[in-house]
Amino acid sequence: MIVSRLTTRGVAMCAYNPCRRIALLGALVLAAAGSALNPAKADWEFTLNPERTGAALGMFLRRELGIQHSLLGPTPMYTGWPPRRVYPRPAVRQAPQLRTTRLDDQNLVVNAPGGRWVKLDPAETGSRACLLMRRGDPTIVISLAAEPVGIEAHSTNGSLLAVSQAKMKSLPQGTVLPRERKLATHGIQGIAYLANSVTSDGTKVHYSIWVATRNGYNYSLAVYGEEKYKSYIDSTMYNFLRSIRPIDPHRIARAGDNLDVAHNQQDRPR
Numbered sequence: 001m002i003v004s005r006l007t008t009r010g011v012a013m014c015a016y017n018p019c020r021r022i023a024l025l026g027a028l029v030l031a032a033a034g035s036a037l038n039p040a041k042a043d044w045e046f047t048l049n050p051e052r053t054g055a056a057l058g059m060f061l062r063r064e065l066g067i068q069h070s071l072l073g074p075t076p077m078y079t080g081w082p083p084r085r086v087y088p089r090p091a092v093r094q095a096p097q098l099r100t101t102r103l104d105d106q107n108l109v110v111n112a113p114g115g116r117w118v119k120l121d122p123a124e125t126g127s128r129a130c131l132l133m134r135r136g137d138p139t140i141v142i143s144l145a146a147e148p149v150g151i152e153a154h155s156t157n158g159s160l161l162a163v164s165q166a167k168m169k170s171l172p173q174g175t176v177l178p179r180e181r182k183l184a185t186h187g188i189q190g191i192a193y194l195a196n197s198v199t200s201d202g203t204k205v206h207y208s209i210w211v212a213t214r215n216g217y218n219y220s221l222a223v224y225g226e227e228k229y230k231s232y233i234d235s236t237m238y239n240f241l242r243s244i245r246p247i248d249p250h251r252i253a254r255a256g257d258n259l260d261v262a263h264n265q266q267d268r269p270r
Helices: 008-015 018-037 050-063 157-169 227-242
Strands: 077-079 084-086 098-103 108-113 118-120 131-135 140-148 181-185 188-198 204-214 217-226 244-246
Touching: 108 131, 140 227, 157 188, 157 204, 157 217, 181 227, 188 227, 204 227, 217 227, 227 244
Parallel strands: none
Antiparallel strands: 077 084, 098 108, 108 244, 118 131, 131 140, 140 217, 181 188, 188 204, 204 217
8 A cells, every 4th residue: 555655764755845745745645535435455554444444644734845835724523534624723712701889979980900810908008099800820919099088289290209219119029110101991081000029038029000080080990910910910900991981971089078188089979
């Protein structure tokens, strides 16, 4: 048989020569067909197990000859007998799970991530965030703070940035990286920057932070985790930021609307 006489050396030579590769492909197909039509002369297992043989032929074409792609697109796999072309299907990316969270006091709606992300109670950690989330593997925390301080406080993005960076520098080995950048989400103009610090056990922590003020509301978003995951931390902050939008873009927080400007806290609705 033609197939049984193919040696490893012959296959290797055909793998690097397109003409020989086509010739070998034809020989394989003819040999398979001839063996199936004439069982008496078969010395392969075409007639004994044709489905297995067809699948093996497809594997041979892709693995041994290295045929993966052609000018016409991806090379199909071959299965069954007679060999049937099966084109590989592209992987389908699943849409991320999102949970809509409405923060009426802060005039915000957030599409919070689902999956491995879990909500935490800010009161248990002493945080002043209105939304606190954490995930594991790797461990990353999202902290969103939004306070209706009133337009009488005359807050600006620059003043919020200065206060935020001062807090980061006060952390153990806290450093603020240069090159802040302006970032906006649904009409809220803000400033983003990066910072690093070290915990008491020597773990290096990376922070991706965004601050903004609009219509009497001050916003602060911080995403942080181990420094070795800084690329993932930065992308998480940017993706989460895009999910933040005001409930009413025209609402203005004023000092007389049940606000304590001195403590930046809002009373509960009556």
